[in-house]
Amino acid sequence: MPSRQDGAASLHPSAASCLAIGPDDLVPAVELRGIAKRFGPVEVLTDIDLVLHGGRVHSLAGENGAGKSTLVKIFAGIYRPDSGAILLDGQPITMHSAADARRHGIAVIHQHPAMFPDLSVAENIFVGRQPRQGARIDWPRMHATAEEFSSDSGCRLMCACR
Ligand SMILES: Nc1ncnc2c1ncn2[C@@H]1O[C@H](COP(=O)(O)OP(=O)(O)OP(=O)(O)O)[C@@H](O)[C@H]1O
Numbered sequence: 001m002p003s004r005q006d007g008a009a010s011l012h013p014s015a016a017s018c019l020a021i022g023p024d025d026l027v028p029a030v031e032l033r034g035i036a037k038r039f040g041p042v043e044v045l046t047d048i049d050l051v052l053h054g055g056r057v058h059s060l061a062g063e064n065g066a067g068k069s070t071l072v073k074i075f076a077g078i079y080r081p082d083s084g085a086i087l088l089d090g091q092p093i094t095m096h097s098a099a100d101a102r103r104h105g106i107a108v109i110h111q112h113p114a115m116f117p118d119l120s121v122a123e124n125i126f127v128g129r130q131p132r133q134g135a136r137i138d139w140p141r142m143h144a145t146a147e148e149f150s151s152d153s154g155c156r157l158m159c160a161c162r
């Protein structure tokens with residue numbers, strides 16, 4: 001499968017495809033160019049290009065082990081590519097962590113989200129990005145916002161409970 005296509009990615013070793021539906025922008029919101037990643041002897045991604053436009057829904061498909069999660073983790077700041085570039089709004093960026101990606105406005109909902117059973121519902125929702133007042137966590141705001149999310153989603157959650 002060709003790798004140099006708008007909205008298409010070629011994942012090694014098996015075929016994968018990326019389908020995009022929606023309007024085009026002139027400058028893509030996110031571009032991955034020539035991305036490569038290996039884990040020891042396993043070459044997972046080879047020369048991957050992926051172009052994502054704002055306001056579009058993209059679907060990345062491939063068989064188990066094709067490298068989809070690895071690619072998503074690269075633009076979520078979790079893994080660093082061995083080579084290649086990531087561009088946001090046409091500007092190259094370097095990310096060292098998931099927090100860096102969040103600062104760039106990139107958020108990922110993982111296939112298997114990690115939950116922390118010892119934390120409350122509200123703490124799980126806000127893990128890593130708790131509302132603060134100065135240096136301290138703003139617990140009333142955190143609980144109130146979690147309650148809002150809960151009622152907006154139609155699920156009645158006890159946000160202060162574990
Ligand atoms: N941290 C890691 N260390 C070593 N190998 C890894 C690591 N993460 C992934 N791999 C290997 O990289 C390849 C791609 O894995 P990846 O999870 O990205 O595939 P995937 O397309 O998301 O698969 P699935 O459809 O099963 O979710 C697999 O061979 C996997 O075993």
Ligand SMILES: [Mg+2]
Pocket residue numbers: 068069070111
């Ligand atoms: Mg996966």
